[in-house]
Amino acid sequence: MTQADSNQAPSPRNILIASALAFIVAVIILLAVILPAEFGVDPLGTGRLTGLSALSNPINPFEEQLEVHRSDYVEFELGPFESVEYKYLMDLESPLIFSWRADGEVYYDLHAEPAGLGEDYAESFEQGNSSQRSGSYHAPFSGIHGWFWENRSGSTVLVRLYTAGFYQASTVFRDGGDYERSLEPVAK
Amino acid sequence: MGVNIRKLLTTASAAVWALLVSAVAAAHTIAGSDASYVQAIDGPAVFPFIYLGAKHMVTGYDHLLFLVGVIFFLYRPRHVVQYVTLFAVGHSITLLLGVLADIRINAYLIDAIIGLSIVYKAFENIDGFRRFLGFEPNTRVAVFVFGLFHGLGLATRLQEFTLSDNGLVTNIISFNIGVEIGQMLALSAVFILLSVWRHRASYLRHAFVSNSVLMTGGFLLAGYQLSAFLLQPPY
Numbered sequence: 563m564t565q566a567d568s569n570q571a572p573s574p575r576n577i578l579i580a581s582a583l584a585f586i587v588a589v590i591i592l593l594a595v596i597l598p599a600e601f602g603v604d605p606l607g608t609g610r611l612t613g614l615s616a617l618s619n620p621i622n623p624f625e626e627q628l629e630v631h632r633s634d635y636v637e638f639e640l641g642p643f644e645s646v647e648y649k650y651l652m653d654l655e656s657p658l659i660f661s662w663r664a665d666g667e668v669y670y671d672l673h674a675e676p677a678g679l680g681e682d683y684a685e686s687f688e689q690g691n692s693s694q695r696s697g698s699y700h701a702p703f704s705g706i707h708g709w710f711w712e713n714r715s716g717s718t719v720l721v722r723l724y725t726a727g728f729y730q731a732s733t734v735f736r737d738g739g740d741y742e743r744s745l746e747p748v749a750k
Numbered sequence: 751m752g753v754n755i756r757k758l759l760t761t762a763s764a765a766v767w768a769l770l771v772s773a774v775a776a777a778h779t780i781a782g783s784d785a786s787y788v789q790a791i792d793g794p795a796v797f798p799f800i801y802l803g804a805k806h807m808v809t810g811y812d813h814l815l816f817l818v819g820v821i822f823f824l825y826r827p828r829h830v831v832q833y834v835t836l837f838a839v840g841h842s843i844t845l846l847l848g849v850l851a852d853i854r855i856n857a858y859l860i861d862a863i864i865g866l867s868i869v870y871k872a873f874e875n876i877d878g879f880r881r882f883l884g885f886e887p888n889t890r891v892a893v894f895v896f897g898l899f900h901g902l903g904l905a906t907r908l909q910e911f912t913l914s915d916n917g918l919v920t921n922i923i924s925f926n927i928g929v930e931i932g933q934m935l936a937l938s939a940v941f942i943l944l945s946v947w948r949h950r951a952s953y954l955r956h957a958f959v960s961n962s963v964l965m966t967g968g969f970l971l972a973g974y975q976l977s978a979f980l981l982q983p984p985y
Contacts, residue, residue, distance in 0.1 A: 572876055572881075572958050573881075574881045574882065577873075577876055577878050577881055580876060580962040580965070581962075584872075585966075588966050588967075588968075588969030588970040588973055589969070589973065591970055592973040592977065596973070596977065597977060597981075600974070601977055601982065603977075
């Protein structure tokens with residue numbers, strides 16, 4: 563075939579080859595890539611070989627924890643322009659469920675510090691001004707995880723924090739110092 | 751023959767490209783916050799549905815690949831308008847009737863047929879029908895009929911949600927208008943790109959390969975949807 567006659571109508575043979583090839587290439591891609599990646603079916607073993615099969619692994623909603631979960635309730639006051647931090651010691655992948663309510667608006671910052679690395683590596687996940695927040699949290703690394711609250715109003719605010727989850731201890735940062743407090747389970 | 755083998759290789763490598771494109775847009779559905787919006791709606795919402803229709807079309811690579819096939823050899827804007835109107839009338843009919851008459855056909859099967867419509871168009875573009883059947887089925891009728899199927903696909907997608915009867919007709923028509931707007935947007939982009947390419951000598955030289963790649967994409971989409979139909983758990 564030369565350049566000039568490739569502009570002519572294609573020959574039946576070429577049409578047949580092209581169509582068959584289109585079909586075969588599609589089937590190969592389907593079997594080798596799409597079935598393993600999308601449906602977890604791996605007829606050629608390519609999904610296991612390339613790691614594509616992992617894409618179709620359904621996320622198991624069950625996640626085992628080795629310890630018993632704990633719950634905690636704490637209530638504290640913040641005078642005008644006072645601030646405090648309550649943090650839980652949590653391992654990687656540990657879940658936490660929480661609600662806090664205040665009788666006035668406070669500034670809050672949900673953040674965490676990786677174990678042993680200190681404040682420089684702190685990561686913040688949500689901040690704002692509100693009188694209440696509820697949510698769930700999944701520890702992205704081992705360390706201390708919790709909230710910074712600051713009362714930026716002129717009157718004293720009472721904050722109540724309820725939590726449940728797989729944490730080991732609670733630390734309070736207040737007035738330039740920190741101390742470990744004992745957990746106060748919501749129900750014994 | 752040397753040229754031939756190179757062509758075949760090009761086809762194969764381009765098929766990988768087609769795969770990447772289809773992998774990027776993994777599922778062609780109304781998803782996420784759009785889905786929860788559609789379900790929560792009660793009453794006519796003209797602009798949101800226009801937007802959803804347009805978005806569905808612009809991001810719907812199966813519809814787009816089909817349109818690439820349709821306008822591949824249409825050089826005049828007049829012809830493009832003619833064919834696209836036929837396609838639009840086709841899918842409008844089944845979209846409206848499908849939703850109103852509550853016709854539900856498995857979305858995967860419809861999407862597999864849409865994939866095969868791309869194969870059909872590409873086969874027509876490489877002259878397959880004339881060379882093998884000795885005649886070419888009327889291209890306008892074919893585009894219209896495939897328009898009917900594409901519309902059934904759209905209707906099936908919309909019906910995956912519990913649509914409120916309140917304002918239903920307004921909303922389907924809005925969705926349809928959005929589909930046409932999205933189609934015009936996508937089509938203009940495709941037409942401009944093809945027109946630029948047409949001025950180069952490579953266009954006709956690669957027309958055969960391009961349509962073979964298009965065909966591969968069509969087979970791939972059909973295979974993907976059929977696999978989903980056969981393998982996906984029914985929830």
